[in-house]
Amino acid sequence: MFNSLTLTIESIGSVVVRRIESAGRLGTFLAQIVSRLWGHKFPLGETIKQLHFVGARTVPLILISGLFTGMVIALQFYDTLIRFGSVELLGAAVAMSLIRELGPVMAALMVIARVGSATCAEIGIMRNEQQFDALDCMAIDSYHYIMLPRLIAALIAVPLLTALFDVFGIGGGYIVGVLIHGVSEGAYLTGMADTIVWNDVLMGLIKSTLFGGVILWISLAKGFYLHIEQKNAGAEGVSQATTNAVVLSAVLMLFVDYIVSSLMI
Amino acid sequence: MIYQQTTYLHYQCLQLNGEVDLHNSPQVRKQLLAILKKGDSVLVDFSTLSYIDSSGIATLVEAFNIAKNKQLTLTIVAASGGPLQVLELTNLDKVFPMVANLTDVKE
Amino acid sequence: MTTTSPIITVKNLNSHYGERQILKNVNFCVQQGEIRVIMGGSGSGKSTLLNHLLALLVPTSGSINIDDVDVVNADAKTLSNLRQKMGVAFQGGALFSSMTVGENIKLPLKHHTQLDENTIDIMARLKLELMNLAGFEDLMPAELSGGMLKRAGLARAVIMDPKLLFFDEPSAGLDPVTSVELDELILKLRDAMNMTIVVVTHELESAFKIADKITVLFDGEIALTGTVDEIKNSDDIRIQNLINRRSRNEKINAEQYIKRLTTGQG
Numbered sequence: 001m002f003n004s005l006t007l008t009i010e011s012i013g014s015v016v017v018r019r020i021e022s023a024g025r026l027g028t029f030l031a032q033i034v035s036r037l038w039g040h041k042f043p044l045g046e047t048i049k050q051l052h053f054v055g056a057r058t059v060p061l062i063l064i065s066g067l068f069t070g071m072v073i074a075l076q077f078y079d080t081l082i083r084f085g086s087v088e089l090l091g092a093a094v095a096m097s098l099i100r101e102l103g104p105v106m107a108a109l110m111v112i113a114r115v116g117s118a119t120c121a122e123i124g125i126m127r128n129e130q131q132f133d134a135l136d137c138m139a140i141d142s143y144h145y146i147m148l149p150r151l152i153a154a155l156i157a158v159p160l161l162t163a164l165f166d167v168f169g170i171g172g173g174y175i176v177g178v179l180i181h182g183v184s185e186g187a188y189l190t191g192m193a194d195t196i197v198w199n200d201v202l203m204g205l206i207k208s209t210l211f212g213g214v215i216l217w218i219s220l221a222k223g224f225y226l227h228i229e230q231k232n233a234g235a236e237g238v239s240q241a242t243t244n245a246v247v248l249s250a251v252l253m254l255f256v257d258y259i260v261s262s263l264m265i
Numbered sequence: 266m267i268y269q270q271t272t273y274l275h276y277q278c279l280q281l282n283g284e285v286d287l288h289n290s291p292q293v294r295k296q297l298l299a300i301l302k303k304g305d306s307v308l309v310d311f312s313t314l315s316y317i318d319s320s321g322i323a324t325l326v327e328a329f330n331i332a333k334n335k336q337l338t339l340t341i342v343a344a345s346g347g348p349l350q351v352l353e354l355t356n357l358d359k360v361f362p363m364v365a366n367l368t369d370v371k372e
Numbered sequence: 373m374t375t376t377s378p379i380i381t382v383k384n385l386n387s388h389y390g391e392r393q394i395l396k397n398v399n400f401c402v403q404q405g406e407i408r409v410i411m412g413g414s415g416s417g418k419s420t421l422l423n424h425l426l427a428l429l430v431p432t433s434g435s436i437n438i439d440d441v442d443v444v445n446a447d448a449k450t451l452s453n454l455r456q457k458m459g460v461a462f463q464g465g466a467l468f469s470s471m472t473v474g475e476n477i478k479l480p481l482k483h484h485t486q487l488d489e490n491t492i493d494i495m496a497r498l499k500l501e502l503m504n505l506a507g508f509e510d511l512m513p514a515e516l517s518g519g520m521l522k523r524a525g526l527a528r529a530v531i532m533d534p535k536l537l538f539f540d541e542p543s544a545g546l547d548p549v550t551s552v553e554l555d556e557l558i559l560k561l562r563d564a565m566n567m568t569i570v571v572v573t574h575e576l577e578s579a580f581k582i583a584d585k586i587t588v589l590f591d592g593e594i595a596l597t598g599t600v601d602e603i604k605n606s607d608d609i610r611i612q613n614l615i616n617r618r619s620r621n622e623k624i625n626a627e628q629y630i631k632r633l634t635t636g637q638g
Binding site for chain 1: 423
């Protein structure tokens, strides 16, 4: 009885210790990357390459998901607003929910799905194939050469992707509200323009920038520390690390979402 | 100085001194290309050269190719020891014209 | 062998992985221009030893001195300078999959030198020629076979004309012909460029062919450091087992063999 109790306490303790260790690693990892902003030549070429990967190649996915998200929330709001006889608020409602909340969150989820998972797997495979050892041995700083460009690219690209998502969402709302359900075009557009204030846009911008940072930070770290955190370093380890990265970055993203919302509303 | 330049017959003779490596091979390159640009043929004298790395060899390859395209010549003089072995390792001893002594150079 | 001071000196090196001791009081020196083979089976600690020499791991105690640099306590700048004089060929090549073979090989030059683009291109092609990889410059690593990856990794390792070359398992996973070619290349590199070469391997045959001296590791301890003949004539029963294992495998006990094939036992 006493024995099994100590065992339980021990195993809880070891889980806690591992979590704290892991959090510490994430923290030092980010600090290492950020410190490369000073005293190093900015890795412009690599950053542009990564902007293409994170940004340009995610655009089709963002357009499609933005369009459908806008269509579905327009449908939901239309159904609600018509009961109160205030469909002229449709444009404002769609735009407000997209710009402040749904745009950043949905776009970030798409980035996690497409970029976060791929990045974690790529970095994990690099770790497995000793590519980071090779960089160390060539006296090339992997934080500066590999990590920093990807993080910067995400900080730039994710807000832009979010803006695209918002525009296409509003377009989707227009299709459903104005073209399908006959809400007046003037009401849809001016309602939107009258209601949205700078603070809403700023909130969306801050959120999406932070989300981009969080996603790449977690995905890069989970791949980079594969050899420490995963028992099996092979393909299984890579898939496990990728799953962890996706789950952790999604949860952390929503947590940041709440914090920013509560500070700005 | 990593090189000394003299005139020998109608050639410009570039005598390489000591060790040609990553740090000073750009100087050698600049001088070689300048000579070829003026339209002179080159003798590269290895007699006081103790070491040449692959950036030096790459420089010679580039210069040799430019010389060939301009119908000029680039000749290696008095290669021996380490530098000769490096030329052999890369099979360039069969590509570059090589002479043992400056006196063997023909008019 | 000259009597100048050794380029690598390892003194009383101890290393742990968690609680487990991997290296026990390892001592050895490598002279300039020497080809040293570090040999041992899996679990002997040879990969750990290599990682210590490359300053990828920090030992529990002991010192490692390479080219007059105290590797264990060196600051980042000193270590970076030392590493530019060292080349490392990793087991699987460790090429970057997002770059072509040529870009991979040029990477150290682009990072550490101000050489002209033309010079860099020719240098890379010279090394590719040397490794019998001419014309593979624009391929991606994924399009290369295992042996080619290894040679491309070697090309990248020697692109800066290092004083010191480390080679991890040159012949592992290669067909015999390719592995013989690699052995010859290692000898050629030493002779023409006067490199000091440290090879980590479990292959006896190639070790005997290329080594000036062999250091044999067992369970994290050095069993013996000696010339090829000294190793062959050693009284150490573990070394004799290692040498004889190969020939014993080639003899076939018909009865046991059939039993293994039919029942899976024996």
